[in-house]
Amino acid sequence: MEGEKGKKVEVAAVVEEKRSRFRKICVFCGNQPGRKAIYQEAAIELGRQLVESGIDLVYGGGNIGLMGIVCQAVHEGGRHVLGVISKSSMAGEYITSQTVGEVQIVSDMHERKAETARRADAFIALPGGYGTLEELLEVVTWAQLGIHKKPVGLLNIDGFYDSLLFFVDMAVDEGFITRAARNIIISAPSAKELIRKFETAMGQAFCCIQVDQSTVAMRETFGKFDHVLEPGCHFLPWCLGKQIAGYLSLRVQQLDVRCETKTKDNVFVTVVASIQYNAIADQASDAFYRLSNTKEQIQSYVFDVIRASVPKLNLDDVFEQKNDIARAVEDELGKAMSSYGYKIVQTLIVDIEPDNHVKKAMNEINAASRMRVAANEKAEAEKILQIKRAEGEAESKYLSGLGIARQRQAIVDGLRDSVLAFSVNVPGTTAKDVMDMVLVTQYFDTMKEIGASSKSSSVFIPHGPGAVRDIAAQVRDGLLQGSAIH
Structure with a gap:
């Protein structure tokens, strides 16, 4: 038991020793910031992770785009930044007055690539274009040819490199790339996870590996699977044909x-x-x-x-x-x-x-249906208002008729009382004489009110002794008819 424990301590020490050599990373990325904010956020996070891990930055090209963001983050964090620039690029858009850190000038692009590869302990590719892809595949090819044994990683932000990884897997299936060569490319969606995988890969070169939690590793002996390695630190004597074919995550994926x-x-x-x-x-x-x-x-x-x-x-x-x-x-x-x-x-x-046309049609159908319901409700409301209005008018006319009838009844009662009182006080007069006099008096009072009104217009009526008698007869007949109806 103690021997096994001592062996694990020794393995851990080898891993830590190798990590102490893991000090410089060369970054490839686009000279544009990209359309998605997540690319810029990932560049800032990569710079922070390099600073936290005590890793310096080596880069070729210019301090613009995503590269400029990484450089700035590492420089502000206090780590060393080295830019290897070729003379052919100095007159172009790659060099700006905002260049940070140390700058080394080389003669041409080939020397620049060789110098960055010599100085770096590992390589990381962020999202980029043709230049990024060319430099990435070149260091991968160098690793396949045995020119270097440094880790090569893809910071696969938001699935940017999914298509490239699919192509590589297809090339493995078709026999153009060996499974061992497939493992040259290390991919992770975050800077922290990618650096951790780098440390594990570099430890493997010294016959020891670390398997992270919720992950298992496939161990092969001379190309044949022999064991699944659980999370933890494992001794892996590559000189005996032992190697890691790959890792498998046990986490729930979507x-x-x-x-x-x-x-x-x-x-x-x-x-x-x-x-x-x-x-x-x-x-x-x-x-x-x-x-x-x-x-x-x-x-x-x-x-x-x-x-x-x-x-x-x-x-x-x-x-x-x-x-x-x-x-x-x-x-x-x-x-x-x-x-x-x-x-x-x-x-x-x-x-x-x-389909968008179907969605539009469905919305129009729904809108028309709701408008139809709204129209029915509105018509029903107007119908109720009209009925209530008609009921109100009928009630108003009924009450108005009652008022007129009572008014006429009061007039008739008043005239009757006046005739009776006049007949008693003036002997020899008949009821007809008194009625004619009262009607004529009311007639002249009416004429007087019409003339006194400021809003009255001209009124043409026949006038003369005979006309007065006719008017009296008409008024009397009207009152008698109203009294009879009541």
Whole structure:
């Protein structure tokens, strides 16, 4: 037990000794900042990680774009920055007055590449263009030829290098690249993880490796798999043919698959499925060796299930039965991937996107339906208002008629009382004489009020003794008719 413990301490010491030599990294990246802010954030984070790890920076080219961001971060952190510049570049856009750190001038591009490779302990490529890709593949080729044994890494920000890694894996499958040469390229989505993988790779050169938590390593002897290495520090005598074929993460991973298909009512939709999966620890060797591209395999099964299920449903049913579609995908994937050492944790249908013209038409139909309901409600409200208004007018007219009838009744009662009182006080007069006099008096009072009103207009009426008698008769007849009706 003590011997085993002492061996582990010795191995750890070798790893630490190798790490102490890991002091300079050469960075390749674009001379543009890129369209996504995440690229610039990754460049800043890489600079911070280099500073925290006590690593200096070596770069070729200029202090602009992503390279300028990395240089600035390392320089501000107090680490040494060396820019190797060729004379042919000095008159171009690569050299600016803001260059930081030490600058070394060389004669041409070839000397610049050789000098940066000589000074660096490792290489990292950030997102970039043709120049970045050319320098990356050149140092990878040098490693394959045995010119150097320094780690080469891809800072695979937001999946920028996924297509390149897919190409390399395909070249391995087709026999153009050996599996050992495939392991030259180390890839990680963050600067911290990439530097940790570098340290592990450099330790492997001294017959020891470190396997991180939630990860296992595939050990081979002269190219044949013999053991799965658990997380921890392991002795790996490469002189006896032992080597690491690669690493396998046991963490739950997520793959978003976009599948375009057609519904039963001939509407094209894009179904987005989110697949969560992980490698099974007990079947790690199957997961590593049996599939060359796990994501492509999962995507193929998802396409097959979705394109078999959705065409049986109308568009509205697709939205309503998305959970059934997710279960169908999960069942099919679970059965297929379990034989390859993978477990499907969960499958979700996170989005269903019809064609834009269909979405616009659906929105217009929905809007028209709501407008129709709104119009019906508005018409119903107006109908109620009109009915209530008519009821109010009828009630108003009824009450007005009652008022007029009572007014006329009061007038008739007043006239009757006046005639009776006049007949009693003036003997010899008849009721007719008194009535005529009262009516004529009211007639003249009315004429007087019309003339006194400032808003009155001209009134033409016949006038004379006979006319007065006719008017009195007409007024009397009207009052008698009103009294009879009441």
